[in-house]
């Protein structure tokens with residue numbers, strides 16, 4: 358079991374509308390301010406989806422590059438860009454995200470029903486993402502929405518080799534309507550299928566956030582929290598900001614005797630080169 362806990366914050370996502378969630382960080386200034394506060398609260402990595410001037414999700418390369426630069430300038434966080442984007446994003450736009458040269462990028466291991474939509478991840482597309490990340494020395498985080506996607510991950514590694522950095526890190530995204538449920542039984546079942554030597558984090562969507570967090574901690578896993586995944590803090594109480602979610606995760610990790618890792622410790626854990 359790792360002695361510390363990697364806490365990733367996913368502050369924005371592509372699903373919530375700013376009009377429904379006014380405190381969602383959508384401008385670069387809002388995102389950087391949240392990132393600074395989340396690092397102070399115990400986050401070591403940030404999973405980034407960006408928005409355009411209209412507050413809608415975008416994969417605009419110039420904006421992505423500016424975002425990576427601003428986060429590097431103002432924080433020491435490991436910067437992970439989403440290649441998942443929104444369910445409407447085209448494959449070539451999702452692949453182009455890598456041109457922004459983040460430290461890490463997400464790589465979802467299969468297609469999944471996603472509420473009323475479909476989050477499409479064809480095998481050939483996943484292979485292309487994996488290979489391009491190998492070439493660019495970008496460390497993937499393999500996003501797992503259903504247990505069968507772990508079999509696909511093992512197949513990917515068998516056929517195409519280890520990722521940049523040589524370490525495999527998985528994020529279990531649990532409780533998406535259409536994906537695996539967010540409960541301890543499913544988390545334990547997923548762990549049986551994880552490639553040997555891999556580390557994992559877990560996040561539960563919506564009301565599964567707390568059960569998944571507690572289950573992951575007790576199973577030796579790491580944590581992802583943030584307004585991408587939940588906008589309620591407790592029953593009847595909206596999230597104030599992302600740092601509130603990170604603070605609670607950091608407290609629980611400390612209670613579990615696995616306090617938050619620093620960003621540099623996180624780099625060592627998942628195989629990202631140290632920043633200068």
Ligand code: KMH
Nearest residue numbers: 371439441442443444463
């Ligand atoms: N927004 C979802 C369709 C990722 O960031 O890689 C996909 C997602 C996964 O959030």
Ligand code: ZN
Nearest residue numbers: 370439441585
């Ligand atoms: Zn995401």
